[in-house]
Amino acid sequence: MASSILSGSDNFKLLSGISPSGSSFLGSELNLKCLPQKGFVNLRATRTLRPTKCSLSASRPASQPRFIQHKKEAFWFYRFLSIVYDHVINPGHWTEDMRDEALEPAELHARNLQVVDVGGGTGFTTLGIVKHVDAKNVTIIDQSPHQLAKARQKEPLKECKILEGDAEDLPFPTDTFDRYISAGSIEYWPDPQRGIKEAYRVLTIGGVACLIGPVYPTFWLSRFFADVWMLFPKEEEYIEWFKKAGFTQVKLKRIGPKWYRGVRRHGLIMGCSVTGVKPYAGESPLQLGPKVEDVSKPVNPFVFLMRFLLGIMAASYYVLVPIYMWIKDQIVPKGQPI
Numbered sequence: 001m002a003s004s005i006l007s008g009s010d011n012f013k014l015l016s017g018i019s020p021s022g023s024s025f026l027g028s029e030l031n032l033k034c035l036p037q038k039g040f041v042n043l044r045a046t047r048t049l050r051p052t053k054c055s056l057s058a059s060r061p062a063s064q065p066r067f068i069q070h071k072k073e074a075f076w077f078y079r080f081l082s083i084v085y086d087h088v089i090n091p092g093h094w095t096e097d098m099r100d101e102a103l104e105p106a107e108l109h110a111r112n113l114q115v116v117d118v119g120g121g122t123g124f125t126t127l128g129i130v131k132h133v134d135a136k137n138v139t140i141i142d143q144s145p146h147q148l149a150k151a152r153q154k155e156p157l158k159e160c161k162i163l164e165g166d167a168e169d170l171p172f173p174t175d176t177f178d179r180y181i182s183a184g185s186i187e188y189w190p191d192p193q194r195g196i197k198e199a200y201r202v203l204t205i206g207g208v209a210c211l212i213g214p215v216y217p218t219f220w221l222s223r224f225f226a227d228v229w230m231l232f233p234k235e236e237e238y239i240e241w242f243k244k245a246g247f248t249q250v251k252l253k254r255i256g257p258k259w260y261r262g263v264r265r266h267g268l269i270m271g272c273s274v275t276g277v278k279p280y281a282g283e284s285p286l287q288l289g290p291k292v293e294d295v296s297k298p299v300n301p302f303v304f305l306m307r308f309l310l311g312i313m314a315a316s317y318y319v320l321v322p323i324y325m326w327i328k329d330q331i332v333p334k335g336q337p338i
């Protein structure tokens with residue numbers, strides 16, 4: 001599986017719109033299109049710098065909600081998607097080998113670690129966690145009871161604590177968990193910085209947060225659908241959110257389905273795994289204003305329907321992309337770029 005790693009110390013380079021090159025993922029077509037075929041690349045070790053479109057292409061700020069980057073809409077989206085979620089989403093975007101690679105930086109090296117899986121949904125990522133940690137020490141939280149109902153049916157998760165709750169307002173005391181994991185949920189959070197601040201709060205000192213999420217596409221059509229649908233943060237935004245929340249040793253590892261052959265122009269739904277360590281006990285030093293979304297505010301049903309339909313359209317596009325990439329992988333001779 002293709003993967004590479006960026007460290008938080010590269011932050012200034014990324015924020016100024018340039019990214020390390022000299023490694024094969026940038027070499028072929030720039031724009032963060034390609035990853036190395038195998039293994040880790042420590043980009044701190046590379047020297048030549050070239051601009052990336054990826055860091056310049058977001059058409060609106062990450063704080064501005066996309067159509068389904070909204071708690072109520074995400075709730076309804078998963079009301080229906082949960083029926084087919086495990087059969088449709090994971091095989092195309094979030095495969096078992098990707099999951100295991102993405103969880104590696106979380107350092108799940110002891111069975112007695114206390115772990116929370118935020119936005120745990122049907123428990124697909126939790127199944128990867130309980131390979132390393134006793135299920136009784138794992139808590140799954142999600143805002144969708146329909147997704148959680150699927151997790152409850154899974155035998156290896158029978159001993160996990162499973163509860164409903166909001167990633168931006170976790171119902172746990174400060175300094176509770178050794179590990180915070182969240183996979184594929186940030187794209188729905190109206191205020192991602194608040195969610196990452198919460199990650200910091202609920203961890204114990206020295207605890208590790210591991211947040212897995214999509215990356216912003218460079219291909220124009222994929223960018224359009226990403227923008228109307230939900231949040232596809234840029235890599236530098238992930239790093240910035242972690243650092244602002246107070247995390248140290250912030251690292252970003254690129255992940256993707258292996259049949260993409262490292263191509264990243266469509267903005268992989270599961271595009272990176274970001275980790276950081278909590279250096280001090282207590283709450284995050286970051287102060288934030290009021291919540292972005294007022295869930296108690298009534299929603300115009302017509303506006304809701306339009307947003308919902310647009311979300312479905314974009315979701316359909318992103319169901320087709322991995323199929324298209326898989327066909328390309330079958331047709332184009334091995335070793336050639338696709």
Ligand SMILES: C[S@@+](CC[C@H](N)C(=O)[O-])C[C@H]1O[C@@H](n2cnc3c(N)ncnc32)[C@H](O)[C@@H]1O
Pocket residue numbers: 071074075078094118119120121122123124125126141142143144147165166167168182183184185188189
């Ligand atoms: C793509 S699924 C990922 C599920 C699971 N982590 C996995 O790896 O398959 C996203 C999940 O995030 C949940 N979610 C979205 N917004 C949330 C929020 N604000 N708080 C808690 N969960 C949320 C959704 O209900 C959904 O189950």
